[in-house]
Amino acid sequence: MTFLPKPKLHHPKLASNALGFTRRDYEGSISTLCAGCGHDSISAAIIHACFELDLPPHRIAKLSGIGCSSKTPTYFLGNSHGFNSVHGRMPSVLTGANLANRELIYLGVSGDGDSASIGFGQFAHSIRRGVNMTYIVENNGVYGLTKGQFSATADKGAKNKRGVPNNDEPIDMVSMALQLGATYVGRSFSGDKTQLVPLIKGALTHKGAAFIDCISPCVAFNNHDGSTKSFDYVREHNAAVNFLDVIETRDEITADYAPGTVEIVRQHDGTYLKLRKIANDYDATDRISAMNYLQTHHARGEIVTGLLYVDPDAEDMHAALGTAMAPLNGMSDEALVPGNAALAKLNASLR
Amino acid sequence: MGLGEDVFERDAAGFGQGAAIVVLGCGAVRGDLHADFAPGGFDVEEAPGGDAAFGPKNIIWAVAHAHQAAISIDKFCQAQDIADRPAPGVTLVSQKMGIHEWSYDNDVSIDLRFKVPHREKKLSLIDIKAEVELGFDPELALKEAHRCLNCDVQTVFAPKLCIECDACVDICPVDCITFTDDGEEAELRTRLNAPALDMTQDIYVSDGLKTGRIMAKDEDMCLHCGLCAERCPTGAWDMQRFLLDMAQVNPVSAKLEALA
Ligand SMILES: Cc1ncc(C[n+]2csc(CCOP(=O)(O)OP(=O)(O)O)c2C)c(N)n1
Ligand code: SF4
Ligand code: SF4
Ligand code: SF4
Ligand SMILES: [Mg+2]
Numbered sequence: 001m002t003f004l005p006k007p008k009l010h011h012p013k014l015a016s017n018a019l020g021f022t023r024r025d026y027e028g029s030i031s032t033l034c035a036g037c038g039h040d041s042i043s044a045a046i047i048h049a050c051f052e053l054d055l056p057p058h059r060i061a062k063l064s065g066i067g068c069s070s071k072t073p074t075y076f077l078g079n080s081h082g083f084n085s086v087h088g089r090m091p092s093v094l095t096g097a098n099l100a101n102r103e104l105i106y107l108g109v110s111g112d113g114d115s116a117s118i119g120f121g122q123f124a125h126s127i128r129r130g131v132n133m134t135y136i137v138e139n140n141g142v143y144g145l146t147k148g149q150f151s152a153t154a155d156k157g158a159k160n161k162r163g164v165p166n167n168d169e170p171i172d173m174v175s176m177a178l179q180l181g182a183t184y185v186g187r188s189f190s191g192d193k194t195q196l197v198p199l200i201k202g203a204l205t206h207k208g209a210a211f212i213d214c215i216s217p218c219v220a221f222n223n224h225d226g227s228t229k230s231f232d233y234v235r236e237h238n239a240a241v242n243f244l245d246v247i248e249t250r251d252e253i254t255a256d257y258a259p260g261t262v263e264i265v266r267q268h269d270g271t272y273l274k275l276r277k278i279a280n281d282y283d284a285t286d287r288i289s290a291m292n293y294l295q296t297h298h299a300r301g302e303i304v305t306g307l308l309y310v311d312p313d314a315e316d317m318h319a320a321l322g323t324a325m326a327p328l329n330g331m332s333d334e335a336l337v338p339g340n341a342a343l344a345k346l347n348a349s350l351r
Numbered sequence: 352m353g354l355g356e357d358v359f360e361r362d363a364a365g366f367g368q369g370a371a372i373v374v375l376g377c378g379a380v381r382g383d384l385h386a387d388f389a390p391g392g393f394d395v396e397e398a399p400g401g402d403a404a405f406g407p408k409n410i411i412w413a414v415a416h417a418h419q420a421a422i423s424i425d426k427f428c429q430a431q432d433i434a435d436r437p438a439p440g441v442t443l444v445s446q447k448m449g450i451h452e453w454s455y456d457n458d459v460s461i462d463l464r465f466k467v468p469h470r471e472k473k474l475s476l477i478d479i480k481a482e483v484e485l486g487f488d489p490e491l492a493l494k495e496a497h498r499c500l501n502c503d504v505q506t507v508f509a510p511k512l513c514i515e516c517d518a519c520v521d522i523c524p525v526d527c528i529t530f531t532d533d534g535e536e537a538e539l540r541t542r543l544n545a546p547a548l549d550m551t552q553d554i555y556v557s558d559g560l561k562t563g564r565i566m567a568k569d570e571d572m573c574l575h576c577g578l579c580a581e582r583c584p585t586g587a588w589d590m591q592r593f594l595l596d597m598a599q600v601n602p603v604s605a606k607l608e609a610l611a
Contacts, residue, residue, distance in 0.1 A: 004457070007458075007461070009524055009574060010525060010526075011525045011572060035581065035584045036518045036582070036584025040582075041517045041521055044517070044520075044521040191515060217516070223514070235561075
């Protein structure tokens with residue numbers, strides 16, 4: 001952390017987006033995390049993504065649980081809505097907020113402790129319900145805030161700072177999300193913004209449950225030799241299957257690539273995902289083959305990153321429940337409380 | 352040999368005198384400062400007056416040139432090659448006092464320059480001898496001093512310590528740090544987080560990183576705020592004060608040398 005706020009001065013040529021905001025307008029207060037924490041890079045990536053998508057800050061709601069990762073929403077999007085919930089309860093609070101107001105853009109920020117231990121059930125149900133949200137797990141393999149105990153995503157055999165190995169099997173959040181029906185699944189690394197920023201942009205424009213597992217080294221407790229979540233280890237074992245560009249109009253797709261190397265996916269909202277393939281045999285629209293690929297490559301010790309799965313025609317929870325199109329705060333009192341006559345009619349219909 | 356010293360003292364005492372004496376050494380500072388020196392001696396007659404060799408300049412230049420002239424005269428008197436100039440002293444010292452503390456005021460001030468208070472126009476118009484500029488009071492002077500750009504404090508990068516975590520890139524208020532693939536300078540400049548297209552301003556490029564990438568920093572934009580060094584987990588960035596000590600003829604050490 002630093003004691004001084006980041007100076008308001010910026011580069012004289014700093015660009016503005018369609019709303020007239022600069023990237024700096026999407027920042028929050030200065031981070032109090034450890035210097036060099038991967039989580040801060042993810043915050044910076046979120047700032048880049050929201051700026052590039054021209055998102056109005058007041059239409060975004062950031063929700064989080066407890067942990068260093070869950071503290072980060074204070075450090076980005078200072079003009080957006082925020083709710084720092086109880087440990088592991090972010091997905092439920094987000095689901096509730098989304099039910100009440102479907103018009104906001106929901107960004108859930110969590111940690112591996114917050115989502116893979118205490119909040120595991122909440123995570124699972126928000127994904128399987130198809131809540132329209134971007135759910136980011138800032139995955140460092142430890143409980144950073146409580147001083148570095150192994151979390152449930154720590155690999156078996158990985159060593160802690162004092163050299164003691166972890167004996168438990170890890171939970172792979174990406175595999176879980178795929179199995180639970182997430183309609184947009186990605187994995188990335190805090191140290192690779194070229195991959196991470198477009199992945200977040202794609203998730204924000206996706207309609208449905210978008211999940212990103214972002215490996216984010218904890219410099220204080222999990223960045224040593226023997227760790228499988230350190231900067232060095234992740235760089236050495238990173239096996240990217242593709243790189244993504246999010247394109248807003250069809251015209252921007254230029255056909256300057258060799259056949260078979262690029263895949264274009266059109267999303268619900270009209271945006272296009274342009275996937276530059278690295279692993280040619282990888283098909284990001286096939287859930288089952290994605291799951292197989294992940295298991296095979298995980299067994300080889302590789303960390304598979306990129307956009308791992310997308311269903312461009314996904315529907316969200318509101319479609320499944322047939323809820324009203326308007327947010328609750330936009331409805332009149334009569335619509336919200338239709339009175340005894342309406343209740344009697346409903347009861348009669350159920351008899 | 353006390354001529355340089357002499358010049359300095361008199362110069363400090365008053366412009367006219369200082370300038371006149373600088374003329375003595377002007378042959379030595381003309382052209383590229385010393386090479387134009389006539390082998391026969393100092394041609395005082397021929398020398399341009401005023402601020403010696405380079406025409407009207409301020410007192411700082413006059414004194415600096417006098418020091419150069421003094422070195423030339425000293426060398427000449429000792430039958431040494433005057434083209435062989437003594438190197439300036441250079442020091443770089445870390446300003447770190449604590450994790451978030453520097454020996455200099457690193458907070459960036461966005462205040463515009465404070466105006467020196469003026470005497471009321473009515474009064475200054477009546478009395479021609481009255482000073483118009485009243486000067487800063489201590490409080491305003493301190494504020495003005497805090498606007499210092501700290502241009503003597505340099506960001507010094509140690510690639511061996513860097514773990515490429517991007518913390519410095521993310522915090523830099525003016526986007527002047529980039530980690531990227533190496534390339535020809537002109538092309539590299541276009542690929543920086545904020546392209547550095549002014550070729551007259553140097554960029555700081557360092558290799559030696561684990562991933563084989565390079566660190567490039569646009570020195571032109573840097574605010575010397577030290578936030579990169581505060582956010583760096585390994586101390587790969589450090590804020591170091593740069594001191595340039597121009598060589599001067601020192602009569603005392605010269606005398607001591609003679610005695611030894
Ligand atoms: C109900 C409850 N149980 C336990 C804790 C203690 N606690 C605080 S943060 C944390 C783990 C956070 O780990 P993670 O989500 O991975 O965040 P990180 O700090 O690693 O980013 C725990 C167990 C708590 N705050 N509340
Ligand atoms: S303890 Fe770890 S996770 Fe928490 S701020 Fe420090 S480096 Fe980041
Ligand atoms: S001193 Fe400040 S402006 Fe200069 S590189 Fe570091 S963070 Fe950027
Ligand atoms: S903050 Fe330090 S360690 Fe991290 S990238 Fe910058 S110089 Fe390297
Ligand atoms: Mg964690």
